[in-house]
């Protein structure tokens with residue numbers, strides 16, 4: 059397979075208008091959710107990213123009829139031809155969120171067998187809460203040869219999550235939507251894409267109330283019908299573009315976003331001296347001088363999102379003063395900062411806190427992405443740095459951002475994708 063790198067020359071303020079693509083994390087749940095329907099469904103505004111392509115291949119592998127046009131951001135899925143509830147390890151290990159196939163197949167067919175999702179470079183990522191929910195719904199769980207199997211008749215229940223888990227909340231909601239009787243999810247995650255998945259299911263005839271709060275009530279349905287559904291814009295891409303605009307001391311209008319999803323980031327950018335103006339489905343971000351240091355602590359929604367911790371910590375390497383970044387959600391999400399030391403960043407990490415001493419200038423350097431949001435953080439560091447930065451392993455970025463370098467170049471960034479000899 060050919061290797062590429064992103065090559066960028068920094069210190070160019072971003073200017074102009076850009077747009078936000080459909081949400082990655084919502085799409086990775088909405089696409090499997092369609093398997094709960096007894097009729098074909100159309101999903102629109104899907105981002106053209108590698109993780110969606112992986113899900114497309116998984117749907118074909120289990121026998122669904124899928125008409126997918128990436129450039130039209132649309133997938134028409136007919137689940138009536140599904141002929142197996144087994145997702146082979148070779149497919150499920152390509153993407154952690156393939157765990158949603160478990161909730162969807164178990165909910166629709168009473169059984170599912172999916173490869174145990176791997177951890178990744180942001181720490182261990184168990185799915186014990188997903189399993190707890192499936193078991194309480196009536197599933198018998200077996201775990202052999204790296205595959206998880208869940209089988210049984212689903213009956214409504216009460217699931218009180220031991221910690222707030224986005225994946226666990228959504229996965230159990232998927233299965234419960236086809237259970238006999240009512241289910242209550244307590245200590246549920248409140249992320250925008252939890253609400254988006256509930257809205258999709260309700261458009262298919264489900265009865266889900268309370269999504270977006272910590273208690274979700276689901277009345278199981280014996281039948282769910284087809285629908286046409288448009289996924290919400292990507293909250294994390296929106297935030298990444300906001301941070302890129304501010305980090306380069308630019309002036310950017312971001313269209314097609316949902317400002318109310320961005321309140322935690324907006325509050326921090328204002329604290330840093332950045333101007334942020336919200337207008338309907340647009341956010342304008344601008345600053346023409348240096349930004350202040352802050353203290354930042356990641357929390358579940360509506361707190362500051364862990365997925366924006368890495369891009370934000372890149373921006374803080376050039377803040378005026380000492381910043382503290384506390385990562386409460388994952389146990390090792392600072393690897394990108396190790397790379398940034400090579401660019402002149404002054405960072406010390408102790409436990410779940412990164413202490414960042416802002417420097418007046420970063421210097422371009424060759425760096426390597428090790429995960430999706432860390433890769434985006436390295437791009438932001440490169441946009442700030444003097445000289446050339448080469449970001450290797452950009453395929454991590456391609457998993458979750460639709461044409462990021464194209465969007466940034468359209469805003470004036472001097473960057474391109476190069477083949478590595």
Ligand code: EPZ
Pocket residue numbers: 082083084086155182183184185186187188189221222223224225226247294364365387388389430431458
């Ligand atoms: C989702 O991951 C997102 N991924 C992540 O985005 C995001 O960082 C995370 O939610 C938090 O917002 C998708 O939606 C595909 P969790 P998920 O379950 O569902 C622990 C990105 O960059 N936990 O909310 O896996 C877990 O280890 C990705 O787009 C358990 O212990 O996150 C973590 O420490 C990265 N047991 C914490 O809870 C469980 O059963 C939060 O995990 C489940 C989770």
